[in-house]
Amino acid sequence: MRFRNDVARRRMTAFRALVLFSLTATLAACSGGEESSGGGAGKSGPSQKQPATKVSAVTVQPKAVQVYGEYPGRVEGKQTARIIGRVNGVLLAKNYQEGSIVHQGDLLFTIDPKPYRATVNQRKAALASAKASLANSRRIYNRTKRLYEANAVSEAERDQALANFNSDQAAVQQAQANLESAQIDLGYTHVEAPITGVTSLRDIDLGSLVTANQTQMTTITQLDPVYVLFALPEDDAFARRKALSEMGKQTSDASTREATIITGTGDVFPYKGQVDFTQSTIDPETGTVQLRAVVKNPENALMPGRYVRTRIRIQTIEDALVIPNEAVSDSGQRVNVFVVGEDGKARTQAVTLGPDTDSGRVITKGLEAGDQVITSGLGTLRPGMPVEIKPADTSSNKDSTAGASAAGNNQKSSGNRSSAKDNQ
Numbered sequence: 001m002r003f004r005n006d007v008a009r010r011r012m013t014a015f016r017a018l019v020l021f022s023l024t025a026t027l028a029a030c031s032g033g034e035e036s037s038g039g040g041a042g043k044s045g046p047s048q049k050q051p052a053t054k055v056s057a058v059t060v061q062p063k064a065v066q067v068y069g070e071y072p073g074r075v076e077g078k079q080t081a082r083i084i085g086r087v088n089g090v091l092l093a094k095n096y097q098e099g100s101i102v103h104q105g106d107l108l109f110t111i112d113p114k115p116y117r118a119t120v121n122q123r124k125a126a127l128a129s130a131k132a133s134l135a136n137s138r139r140i141y142n143r144t145k146r147l148y149e150a151n152a153v154s155e156a157e158r159d160q161a162l163a164n165f166n167s168d169q170a171a172v173q174q175a176q177a178n179l180e181s182a183q184i185d186l187g188y189t190h191v192e193a194p195i196t197g198v199t200s201l202r203d204i205d206l207g208s209l210v211t212a213n214q215t216q217m218t219t220i221t222q223l224d225p226v227y228v229l230f231a232l233p234e235d236d237a238f239a240r241r242k243a244l245s246e247m248g249k250q251t252s253d254a255s256t257r258e259a260t261i262i263t264g265t266g267d268v269f270p271y272k273g274q275v276d277f278t279q280s281t282i283d284p285e286t287g288t289v290q291l292r293a294v295v296k297n298p299e300n301a302l303m304p305g306r307y308v309r310t311r312i313r314i315q316t317i318e319d320a321l322v323i324p325n326e327a328v329s330d331s332g333q334r335v336n337v338f339v340v341g342e343d344g345k346a347r348t349q350a351v352t353l354g355p356d357t358d359s360g361r362v363i364t365k366g367l368e369a370g371d372q373v374i375t376s377g378l379g380t381l382r383p384g385m386p387v388e389i390k391p392a393d394t395s396s397n398k399d400s401t402a403g404a405s406a407a408g409n410n411q412k413s414s415g416n417r418s419s420a421k422d423n424q
Helices: 002-044 114-149 155-188 234-247 395-423
Strands: 053-055 057-059 063-077 080-084 089-094 107-111 190-192 197-199 216-221 226-233 258-262 273-278 288-295 307-323 335-340 346-350 352-357 360-365 372-374 387-389
Touching: 063 352, 107 216, 114 155, 155 190, 226 234, 226 307, 234 288, 234 307, 258 273, 258 288, 288 307, 307 352
Parallel strands: 053 387
Antiparallel strands: 057 372, 063 226, 063 307, 080 216, 089 107, 107 190, 197 216, 226 288, 258 307, 273 288, 307 360, 335 346, 335 372, 352 360
């Protein structure tokens, strides 16, 4: 009986302890939940303000900018000479390597000179005969003239002697001219290069008959310098002419006449060209104006027929508002930029784009001087979001700061090493 009473008391004591522990745990949980909910309400109550987004921005200011344009062009040799035989004859020799560079005066072909050398000799003999006749008629005229003065011959005889003398003088001149013509034809049997350039394949084989002024023998193309022909659209050509007219330096403004050549691989040709010709009329079929630039080509890198791009200055825009290209958002229907409002929030501004320049994109409408245009973080930016403009970094400041911090770190590390040694 006593044993049962002890067991019952123990069970009651354990039950009371369990109930007390449960009540304590429940009170603790309720107290913790109130504190956490109260703390959360305290944090979320006054701090509903959205944090500012850090962005980069530029302040637009009017300035003068140069507008350039790139246009497709084609390379041509400055001169192209078609070598045509000047005399009839059989082609005996070719004195150059096809495709090689020849210089002005180099011997290219030899046409059989024997017939023309014989003609020269004939003309020399004819000239000598004419000179002998002239000498005889001169003696006769001088003698007849003295006799006429002595009333020994008639006036008719004197006039006849004078006529013979004048006729022989003309015969000598005729013979001299015939000799020179024969010598010229003899010289034409040696075909020389009229210009310096690169030769093409020969157009006639050795042993063939050359017909005077008809048979083409080869072609020589001058490669240094070369011409680059390109065309400007009508509007760009008008802007260029207007700029030249306003400056009044059409012949002396070197930067306006300068042309940069860009090859098909995108590389810039090392030699600048000079625009030496502008067509005075517009092509009615294409609506363009033809231009030509002269470009030095000492290594013959620009071959005739090659297509390139030509970059020239079109005009100068005064007081232009220019922004970086990355600041422009084009949705296809309208073009916008993000600007910082007076309240420090981002807002969109519709703009009208002008020409693209090396400094950025010209804005013709929508911005004013002093506007701050956002250039970074445009993907996450929304109108009305507060923004904070990050300070502009300069390379000099970065370098000096980096140098100072590196020096400081070195000093700190050396000091730490010395302290460690002292402690040891």
